[in-house]
Amino acid sequence: MPHPETWLKVLPNGLFCEPGGFYIDPLRPVDRAAITHGHSDHARAGHRAVLATADTLAVMRARLGDGAGQSQQALGWHEPVTVGDVRVWLSPAGHVLGSAQVAMEYQGSRAVVSGDYKRVADPTCAGFEPVACDVFVTEATFALPVFVHPPPGGEIQRLLDSVALFPARTHVVGCYSLGKCQRVIALLRQAGWDKPIWLHGALAAMCEVYRQRGVALGDLRPATVAAKAELVGAIGLATPSAVADRWARRLEDPVVALASGWMRVRQRAKSRGVELPLTISDHADWNELNTTLDDVGAPEVWVTHGREDALIHAAAQRGIRGRALRLLGYGEEEEAAEP
Ligand SMILES: [Zn+2]
Ligand SMILES: [Zn+2]
Numbered sequence: 001m002p003h004p005e006t007w008l009k010v011l012p013n014g015l016f017c018e019p020g021g022f023y024i025d026p027l028r029p030v031d032r033a034a035i036t037h038g039h040s041d042h043a044r045a046g047h048r049a050v051l052a053t054a055d056t057l058a059v060m061r062a063r064l065g066d067g068a069g070q071s072q073q074a075l076g077w078h079e080p081v082t083v084g085d086v087r088v089w090l091s092p093a094g095h096v097l098g099s100a101q102v103a104m105e106y107q108g109s110r111a112v113v114s115g116d117y118k119r120v121a122d123p124t125c126a127g128f129e130p131v132a133c134d135v136f137v138t139e140a141t142f143a144l145p146v147f148v149h150p151p152p153g154g155e156i157q158r159l160l161d162s163v164a165l166f167p168a169r170t171h172v173v174g175c176y177s178l179g180k181c182q183r184v185i186a187l188l189r190q191a192g193w194d195k196p197i198w199l200h201g202a203l204a205a206m207c208e209v210y211r212q213r214g215v216a217l218g219d220l221r222p223a224t225v226a227a228k229a230e231l232v233g234a235i236g237l238a239t240p241s242a243v244a245d246r247w248a249r250r251l252e253d254p255v256v257a258l259a260s261g262w263m264r265v266r267q268r269a270k271s272r273g274v275e276l277p278l279t280i281s282d283h284a285d286w287n288e289l290n291t292t293l294d295d296v297g298a299p300e301v302w303v304t305h306g307r308e309d310a311l312i313h314a315a316a317q318r319g320i321r322g323r324a325l326r327l328l329g330y331g332e333e334e335e336a337a338e339p
Pocket of ligand 2: 039041042116330331
């Protein structure tokens with residue numbers, strides 16, 4: 001059985017599956033790419049042939065237009081295809097709509113690339129499913145013991161408690177346009193908030209993609225045309241840069257919130273002027289990362305990006321061999337990019 005090291009290689013363009021002739025989340029335009037999910041650091045423009053879930057392809061078309069790939073092949077969950085000499089299939093990663101782990105098998109040797117992932121239930125996407133493998137290629141955005149994310153329902157309740165406490169103010173929640181925004185909306189709906197939710201213009205397009213792909217988000221309205229009076233006591237969502245900017249300040253006495261795994265670090269919230277930090281993350285926390293190493297049972301773990309040292313140390317304590325790939329170029333979007 002060939003070791004995955006001999007057929008899954010780190011090249012300047014990213015992770016390359018040699019006997020399949022394709023890259024996974026390549027950093028530059030390539031001939032063939034398998035894409036784990038639609039965040040811009042993973043789904044870049046200009047590949048010729050793209051393999052991904054139908055949801056990820058829809059996200060890519062919305063974000064990249066013609067850059068979403070000259071030819072696109074949609075794969076259902078666990079639906080194997082043969083690419084070159086490799087059997088490839090996708091398993092849910094639980095990160096954002098359509099997000100997948102790429103599983104590859106070559107001559108009886110199996111490697112799985114997680115992409116970004118989380119284990120906590122998310123009403124807007126399919127839940128993470130561990131795949132047993134010989135090499136597990138994982139992210140490590142929050143791979144430090146200090147990062148233990150609280151249950152998201154409790155964070156949403158803190159937001160609703162604040163809305164009840166300050167009925168004359170507008171609550172504005174900063175969140176990334178793909179994934180976090182729709183998850184916060186869905187969590188608010190689950191918690192019983194059925195009033196309109198007001199959206200900054202940069203968030204509307206991706207909400208529409210989610211809706212077209214069957215994710216119910218309720219009554220969403222553009223905040224740009226809303227009269228200030230309508231926003232009193234309301235909840236609005238905006239990009240993290242917009243909440244830090246004039247956009248939020250033109251509202252009447254806003255309560256600025258930010259939904260991010262980094263809000264666990266209170267100093268970051270303070271330095272960004274966030275009054276109500278909400279620790280809601282689309283990345284696995286320390287416990288989820290460790291549980292996943294146990295679940296996939298791989299004797300070897302490769303870490304793509306993030307805090308690899310602590311995770312590799314924790315893996316070594318269990319007899320798992322760790323390897324830092326130090327792939328540059330990931331974590332440039334979404335919450336990984338938070339200063
Ligand atoms: Zn991502
Ligand atoms: Zn990422």
